[in-house]
Amino acid sequence: MRVTKQMLGNQTRKSILYLDQNFLSSVHRGGTENEWATALMAKVSELLDLQLLAIPYSSTHIDEADLNGQYRDALVGFIQRLSRGHHFEPYWRVEERQILKAFHHFLDGALAAYQKEERDALCPGVHDWDGDYSVSVFSAATGTDRKSLFKQQAIEELVQALPQWANKARTFEEDMNLEISEEARLLVDSYAKKTARLMMGDFSALTDAPINASVVEALWCVVESKKVDPTSIGAFLRPQHFAEVPTVQLSARLFSAYKQRVRLSKTPPDPTSKKTREKLSGLLYDIQHAATYAPYCDGYFTDNAMTKLLKEQRVRVEQDYGCKVFSVDSKDDFLAWLETLKSRMTAEHANDLSWAYPHRFPFHRD
Numbered sequence: 001m002r003v004t005k006q007m008l009g010n011q012t013r014k015s016i017l018y019l020d021q022n023f024l025s026s027v028h029r030g031g032t033e034n035e036w037a038t039a040l041m042a043k044v045s046e047l048l049d050l051q052l053l054a055i056p057y058s059s060t061h062i063d064e065a066d067l068n069g070q071y072r073d074a075l076v077g078f079i080q081r082l083s084r085g086h087h088f089e090p091y092w093r094v095e096e097r098q099i100l101k102a103f104h105h106f107l108d109g110a111l112a113a114y115q116k117e118e119r120d121a122l123c124p125g126v127h128d129w130d131g132d133y134s135v136s137v138f139s140a141a142t143g144t145d146r147k148s149l150f151k152q153q154a155i156e157e158l159v160q161a162l163p164q165w166a167n168k169a170r171t172f173e174e175d176m177n178l179e180i181s182e183e184a185r186l187l188v189d190s191y192a193k194k195t196a197r198l199m200m201g202d203f204s205a206l207t208d209a210p211i212n213a214s215v216v217e218a219l220w221c222v223v224e225s226k227k228v229d230p231t232s233i234g235a236f237l238r239p240q241h242f243a244e245v246p247t248v249q250l251s252a253r254l255f256s257a258y259k260q261r262v263r264l265s266k267t268p269p270d271p272t273s274k275k276t277r278e279k280l281s282g283l284l285y286d287i288q289h290a291a292t293y294a295p296y297c298d299g300y301f302t303d304n305a306m307t308k309l310l311k312e313q314r315v316r317v318e319q320d321y322g323c324k325v326f327s328v329d330s331k332d333d334f335l336a337w338l339e340t341l342k343s344r345m346t347a348e349h350a351n352d353l354s355w356a357y358p359h360r361f362p363f364h365r366d
Contacts, residue, residue, distance in 0.1 A: 191216035
């Protein structure tokens, strides 16, 4: 019979760590050049075994892996095994839940800030102790050509926008309002286009319309169920209210901080440079990762460039969400953080481990 933490009355909650694709790919490749990642992963694995840490994977991990060609399946399987069956909700579902909660909050006239709840992004089972095996649903890559095309289009749009960002004399706050307004516009446009297609008899819109078109549909359902004025949707989508949504707020902060960096740089990125395109190729995924999941994490490991962006004073990831950010340049700090987590393990927790995993921790049993 398997002994669970509930049987033992153990109330310990695991810390949540996000490992970005760069780290996980380095661990998967191994070799001399990736010894740093292998060494860090060994320490992470120790805390996973002690049931003090969880490293869920996300839909963004899978989307990025889909662009890895023949290595895709091996990488996805590796990430799922490493995460021990724990995963975040898809980014679009997290965002929709946040928006709907914030809309209810807005309609109720509450003055307090948006209240983040872990269940928006994670299953409560993430804090359960691991069994002898875990189950993950593996699926083959889908829409790879489409994803690759969208990524290339996004890079082109970013490259074209760089000179405009460098020359626009906007403040950080003005950029924030612009980003938030643009996010609201995209939601409304997606919904309007899907609705127009359906009215024209194009029912394929039910399957191939952008996923964010469902957000405004959900807002309409709330309006109808509460019998409130439909114009409340437009009022909610204004920057002063829509900014309460964590994914919207953090994404806007990150893009605004990046724009400010471009403006203040003595050598702005060259839009024609191959190096610039390589740097921009991961920017959208990196921001999507961080804006969606960092608010639900205790630790976040990413590349050096993204770490600097997340640690910008006005991005406020640690101050507002309590998430510490690390990279290979701060691996000593990362190891110290992991050691701190381990040092919090109580004697009762250690004794419970010996009951739940007698073959792994026989030395803890009285």
